[in-house]
Amino acid sequence: MSAVLEIRGLDKRFGGIVVADAIDLTLSAGRVVGLIGPNGAGKTSLFNLVSGIFPADAGTITLDGERIDRLKTHRRAARGLSRTWQNLRLFPSLSVLDNLMVGPRHYPGEKLWRLAFDRGGVRRREAETRRRALDVLERTGLAAVAKTRAADLTFGQQKLVGVARALMNESRCLLLDEPMAGVEGHAYETMQRVVRDVAASGVAVCVVEHNVAFIRDLCDEGVFMFAGKVLARGPVADLIADPRLTELYFGT
Amino acid sequence: MEYIYTLVILIALGVVLASSFNLIIGYAGLVSIAHPVFYAIGAYVSALLARDHGVPVPVAMILGALAAMAASIAVALPSLRVSGDYLLIASIGFQLGLLEAIKNVSFTGGAGGLTNIPPFLIQTAGREAYVALVVGVAVLTVLLTRSIAHGPYGRALSAMRDDELAFAALGRNAVAMKVAVFALGSGLAGLAGALYAHYFRFVTPEQFELLQSAAILTMVVVGGIRTTWGPVVGAILLQALPQAITFLDLPVALLGPLQGLLFTGLVLVFMFWRPQGLVAAGEFWRPSREAPDVGRP
Ligand SMILES: Nc1ncnc2c1ncn2[C@@H]1O[C@H](COP(=O)(O)OP(=O)(O)O)[C@@H](O)[C@H]1O
Numbered sequence: 001m002s003a004v005l006e007i008r009g010l011d012k013r014f015g016g017i018v019v020a021d022a023i024d025l026t027l028s029a030g031r032v033v034g035l036i037g038p039n040g041a042g043k044t045s046l047f048n049l050v051s052g053i054f055p056a057d058a059g060t061i062t063l064d065g066e067r068i069d070r071l072k073t074h075r076r077a078a079r080g081l082s083r084t085w086q087n088l089r090l091f092p093s094l095s096v097l098d099n100l101m102v103g104p105r106h107y108p109g110e111k112l113w114r115l116a117f118d119r120g121g122v123r124r125r126e127a128e129t130r131r132r133a134l135d136v137l138e139r140t141g142l143a144a145v146a147k148t149r150a151a152d153l154t155f156g157q158q159k160l161v162g163v164a165r166a167l168m169n170e171s172r173c174l175l176l177d178e179p180m181a182g183v184e185g186h187a188y189e190t191m192q193r194v195v196r197d198v199a200a201s202g203v204a205v206c207v208v209e210h211n212v213a214f215i216r217d218l219c220d221e222g223v224f225m226f227a228g229k230v231l232a233r234g235p236v237a238d239l240i241a242d243p244r245l246t247e248l249y250f251g252t
Numbered sequence: 253m254e255y256i257y258t259l260v261i262l263i264a265l266g267v268v269l270a271s272s273f274n275l276i277i278g279y280a281g282l283v284s285i286a287h288p289v290f291y292a293i294g295a296y297v298s299a300l301l302a303r304d305h306g307v308p309v310p311v312a313m314i315l316g317a318l319a320a321m322a323a324s325i326a327v328a329l330p331s332l333r334v335s336g337d338y339l340l341i342a343s344i345g346f347q348l349g350l351l352e353a354i355k356n357v358s359f360t361g362g363a364g365g366l367t368n369i370p371p372f373l374i375q376t377a378g379r380e381a382y383v384a385l386v387v388g389v390a391v392l393t394v395l396l397t398r399s400i401a402h403g404p405y406g407r408a409l410s411a412m413r414d415d416e417l418a419f420a421a422l423g424r425n426a427v428a429m430k431v432a433v434f435a436l437g438s439g440l441a442g443l444a445g446a447l448y449a450h451y452f453r454f455v456t457p458e459q460f461e462l463l464q465s466a467a468i469l470t471m472v473v474v475g476g477i478r479t480t481w482g483p484v485v486g487a488i489l490l491q492a493l494p495q496a497i498t499f500l501d502l503p504v505a506l507l508g509p510l511q512g513l514l515f516t517g518l519v520l521v522f523m524f525w526r527p528q529g530l531v532a533a534g535e536f537w538r539p540s541r542e543a544p545d546v547g548r549p
């Protein structure tokens with residue numbers, strides 16, 4: 001079991017609010033870790049710290065043994081870190097397919113000079129990216145809506161687009177922020193299968209989720225967060241059964 | 253005939269300025285109105301190199317465009333690194349500061365303007381050849397903008413405008429893309445400046461001031477921001493209208509303010525009546541050629 005993402009002693013506070021308090025967390029290849037905790041516990045903030053949306057006050061983050069905590073967001077993604085967002089953040093002016101086309105770790109058309117001096121190369125890699133995007137859409141059950149604009153889909157499908165877009169990175173580590181919130185029926189099963197397949201391919205996955213059934217069925221391990229702290233770590237069933245944690249979770 | 257040639261050249265230069273500005277403010281969504289300062293840099297650098305340093309005009313023109321590009325990177329890079337909001341302030345400061353400097357040093361001709369700029373092509377190949385050159389540059393600019401806007405780069409710019417954070421989290425370098433577009437657009441403005449200088453053979457600092465900023469902005473907004481043809485339509489309209497006004501035989505002192513009023517008036521009218529401009533952009537990004545079928549069942 002090899003460590004892919006290692007977080008050590010991560011601290012972050014916004015004024016008086018502590019969102020990360022000496023967090024240690026390791027994500028390993030092929031395993032799905034469920035991150036649970038009440039609203040405001042700091043789960044999304046942890047993802048934001050890892051992906052570099054805002055800097056940590058202290059601590060280190062390594063991806064495949066290399067420090068990434070000083071890198072800008074886009075550089076971390078280029079090293080093989082991908083994520084989704086609790087509030088979707090799809091690109092409304094793009095079709096589903098084009099949302100995915102922007103997602104590969106190295107984007108063929110990102111450099112203007114390439115468009116001038118390496119047109120053939122850009123075209124080849126566009127075609128390749130397109131094939132991969134169509135393949136991912138197939139796997140996520142979205143092939144039929146490839147040319148639809150994301151905003152016209154059902155909420156569940158939009159959540160799937162978010163995950164599909166993150167898969168384009170072919171990342172080493174995937175962070176999913178509440179992928180099941182608002183998702184039901186067909187999309188629910190698809191989401192489970194997709195996450196399971198991604199982990200099976202050797203990706204280290206971390207899922208923030210309130211849906212207990214989803215976490216229990218899918219995760220190899222659970223991590224309980226509260227007030228910026230990791231309070232417990234272990235089999236999901238044990239965490240759910242712990243009365244102390246349930247009390248914190250439901251805030252009685 | 254010469255009058256027609258001059259008008260065609262002014263329109264074609266307007267097309268270069270408006271299309272390149274559309275790349276910056278439209279497709280990249282960068283807030284800046286200092287486009288004329290890069291137009292000025294192209295004009296002054298090319299004119300001075302050719303007149304005072306014996307550089308052949310075509311080479312001087314290219315160096316003028318490159319100087320504008322270099323200056324634009326120097327302005328954009330530090331401000332965009334901090335935050336997009338600083339670009340507007342930094343670029344306007346640069347525009348006002350540089351024009352003030354041009355007015356106050358002697359080798360640029362000062363406030364009176366730079367005279368005796370060497371001509372190009374006209375004595376050897378005729379005025380028509382120069383018209384063809386400028387129109388050719390305008391056509392190439394429009395084609396270039398179109399191919400950028402509807403290719404992979406344009407798709408990425410569209411995503412960046414939609415959500416810069418999500419864009420960065422996918423591995424895209426938004427700052428680098430913004431600087432690149434700003435540099436390309438400003439370089440094209442510089443080329444337009446050089447083409448202007450060696451045709452009219454006289455430039456003054458005041459023609460690159462805020463009135464010019466307003467004119468270029470109006471061309472883009474009235475014509476249709478984020479479209480291929482909008483800036484072209486806008487440039488034709490905005491270059492032809494002031495010419496029409498000059499036919500009214502008004503005193504010179506009135507002409508400048510009248511043009512300013514015209515630009516502002518047009519923008520206001522369009523903001524209420526047709527905010528998308530004459531040519532409306534779709535909300536949806538489209539690739540240039542409908543790419544191979546994606547197998548929609
Ligand atoms: N950028 C920010 N600035 C200030 N406070 C923030 C910021 N991001 C998150 N917070 C605060 O941090 C706490 C944890 O939020 P969050 O990480 O979104 O929790 P969770 O995802 O576990 O529900 C909340 O109190 C939230 O208001």
Ligand SMILES: [Mg+2]
Pocket residue numbers: 043044045086
């Ligand atoms: Mg959250």
